[in-house]
Amino acid sequence: MRKNWVLLAVATGLFLGDPAHAEVKLSGSFVATRVCAATQSIKTAKNPGNVATEAGKTYDLLAGNKAMPTHYLIEVPGADPDRRWVKVTCGHLAGGQATEAPAAVPDKDAGKAAASAGGKPEYVLALSWQPAFCETKSKKPECRAQTAERFDAAHFTLHGLWPQPNGNFYCGVKASDRANDKPDRWNDLPAVTLDAATRQELDTVMPGTQSALERHEWIKHGTCSGMDQQAYFSAALALARTVNASPVRDLFVQNVGHDLTSDQIRGAFDAAFGQGAGDRVRVSCVKDPSNGRRMIGEITLGLAGVPGSDGKLADMLLASAATGNAGCPKGLVDAAGHQ
Template sequence: MNKLILIFIFLTVSIFARYDVFPTQECPAFNNMKHTKNTHNVHLNTNEKYTILKHHKGQNLILVTGEQPAQRWVNDTCFSKRSESSNPVNVEKVESRIISIEEELSKTSTSIDLTKHTKKYGNKNISKQNLLALSWHNAFCETHRYKKECKRSMFSFGRPNYSEKHFVLHGLWPQPKNKIYCDVGREDINLDKHKQGNRLPDLDLSDTVKTRLQKVMPGFSSNLHKHEWVKHGACYGTDANEYYEDSISMVEQMNDSKVGDFFKKHIGKRVTLQQIRSVFDRNFGLGTGKRVELKCDNGLITELWLHLGSGSDALGTLLKQGKQTRSHCQSGLVDKAGF
């Protein structure tokens, strides 16, 4: 019995020698103690907890999940005073630490993202895995000049459209990809497949949703919203109004993030998938970049595909629940407006 107790104490000490904490600053995470190399330009995310593996001379060796190398060095100042207690635990403190196991686990499982978005998802029918397809409208219009949404009014010159510096909504697609036309009548399916969106039934959208949707989905003028609802939205598990409320929210969160800023600053420049995924990791949390797929055509970035989970309206949380993906396109030009 005594041996079992000693083993239990040893294991408990080993567990708590590694301590998870939130950083207080977005510090760079270096490969070495001299801070001479930072592979993939990794920075801490204040919304993420990190495991501190070791403390040495004013620095912490931490674990950055999903990175190579995963073990990184950061200064003590990157964490709150609480992190200073992350040094190996003395045996005398084991008892008090054991008592707080449940409390610490509950803290670890709490995400800051969830405190920003309080919408409750009581509908168990909502699709568990989804793909958010975001279009870079300038590139889309290079090959679709005949589309209504690509024709500018003579009165709009000098006033940039929202779509010229932001990603816009292509669609939110329940997965797997063959999950389409759920409970949709044969007549509407035929109309959609023959690109007769103007003949599809009008959607019961509130005035507010309709106004917001027209802003983030330029294809609204070509009845894209009807096509997306009939083919994909009908499989989402809600009505059209809530389906587009969720879609709009995701688009707005993306454009208001560091990712949106990154693309605006790089209009007319070439960027890489690695750069894009790194910005996703810094803004939405480590590992979220691996849920991002880059789509290109003739050297131009045309779309971002975000692989998402469900159960939240926080984009970061949804990305963490999505499936990791590969991307055939590794780099492309962020096209500017105009032909």
């Protein structure tokens, strides 16, 4: 039996240069940001059908090749086989707290914010639609406690503010904290120190603080921002506050229980923050495990500038590069309490 299993593993490309036990199971979504080869094997680069990712398209995430992955295993519908490996630099993780997965190996420029064409540092602001996240993570404390009256039932919630480029992670973070950066061990990470008002707002706008999400976000992303904890979370909250005060949030609330298209969402950003702002927005969807519904789980905004400065969100959106493909073309705006 063992021999047959090994032969099957070799045939299907599971032995890819790393021990099989090093493969780390992940969940959530992978959003491709560019066209990349999607191979059956990392080691041989075998690619039946010459399959490639499509920029802006969202794929189901299955695994990483190791604890600090260089490649993600994704499901590519229509490919044969449909389980394919892509480099982590080909996109980012999304879909609620899908990015809670182990981080990719930092590239040589880790700790340095990428610069836009105008020389400004670049970031991605990730905002979740929490009811959809809770459909997929119903056992999390923040989801068990969710009600139709709570803030996150009708507002975008803060997932994170991520210095770019992708892979700019864990700046100056000691190995023991990186090792603890797993969802079931976030409470073992160092506590985040904030003033009382910021902490109160963060606990509302980021329900995931009930699972110590802010500790994860700080050590993985905030440490590469060049800001201290107070400035980093204050800036992220200010950006989320601006989106929640805009017609974009109104569009979502008015369409709870109905589908929205990425074009509608991008159009709302254009109306709220200036023509072209929507081109900096990408939509990610998640699948309801109970019935297969495609739900809008997250929107990500490309920004250029220094968060927390006098620059407005509109200016930061328009200063960044357009994202091209809008991502998930259509998804349901989920209502709270359906999980």
